[in-house]
Amino acid sequence: MAQAELDVIAAEVRACRRCKLYRGATQGVPGEGPAGAEIMFIGEGPGFHEDQQGRPFVGASGKFLEEMLAGIGLTREQVFIANVVKHRPPNNRDPEPDEIAACAGFLDRQIAAINPLLIVTLGRYSMRKFFPNASISAIHGQPKLVDGRPVVPMFHPAAALHQQSLRQTLLDDFKKLPRFVARARERREDIARGGTGLPPSANATASAATAPAPVPPPTDEPPAPPTQLSLF
Numbered sequence: 485m486a487q488a489e490l491d492v493i494a495a496e497v498r499a500c501r502r503c504k505l506y507r508g509a510t511q512g513v514p515g516e517g518p519a520g521a522e523i524m525f526i527g528e529g530p531g532f533h534e535d536q537q538g539r540p541f542v543g544a545s546g547k548f549l550e551e552m553l554a555g556i557g558l559t560r561e562q563v564f565i566a567n568v569v570k571h572r573p574p575n576n577r578d579p580e581p582d583e584i585a586a587c588a589g590f591l592d593r594q595i596a597a598i599n600p601l602l603i604v605t606l607g608r609y610s611m612r613k614f615f616p617n618a619s620i621s622a623i624h625g626q627p628k629l630v631d632g633r634p635v636v637p638m639f640h641p642a643a644a645l646h647q648q649s650l651r652q653t654l655l656d657d658f659k660k661l662p663r664f665v666a667r668a669r670e671r672r673e674d675i676a677r678g679g680t681g682l683p684p685s686a687n688a689t690a691s692a693a694t695a696p697a698p699v700p701p702p703t704d705e706p707p708a709p710p711t712q713l714s715l716f
């Protein structure tokens with residue numbers, strides 16, 4: 485059962501000594517939320533307040549995250565909130581590659597246990613787990629399928645607290661979430677019925693892409709760019 489697996493992971497995180505981070509931390513912060521959450525948010529790592537309380541996103545960033553959730557009719561109790569690293573990096577420094585690698589198994593097991601409809605990454609570190617070479621400025625707010633599940637990269641709430649222009653960007657990206665979740669739910673239901681999970685327009689594009697291409701009449705026009713399959 486998913487909750488039992490999440491409890492096992494949380495206990496392992498609290499006892500974890502796989503990297504150096506535990507040495508400077510008060511306690512591990514496994515993440516929290518219902519095992520059946522439809523949306524999973526993944527941040528970077530615990531900060532001061534998270535380290536004190538053993539809970540994710542309970543400081544200023546968490547307050548802003550809760551405000552944004554409220555703006556789309558959700559509470560934090562309805563979503564799962566986790567981090568890339570589960571112990572606080574000293575002085576809130578960026579997590580290092582060996583620390584992220586040491587913690588990756590916990591996050592992967594949380595994702596597998598919850599099997600959320602949609603993953604939202606908050607900040608560059610969680611984005612890189614799914615899109616290693618992407619620039620967050622280029623891809624924020626755009627869902628892309630990763631292992632069959634939509635992942636939506638977003639800016640970190642802390643960045644938006646420091647930079648006013650990012651605040652509106654993040655709010656705008658959040659507003660799109662209900663539509664993405666509805667589409668992800670339809671997709672999962674369609675796949676359960678044996679469908680492709682793609683919207684009808686994309687199905688038409690996909691079958692057109694596999695059908696033999698008609699030979700175009702000679703023209704001086706440059707060829708049109710390839711059509712991207714639209715998932716949402």
Ligand code: URA
Binds near residue numbers: 530540
């Ligand atoms: N920032 C994060 O990335 N995670 C938290 O849990 C808190 C702040």
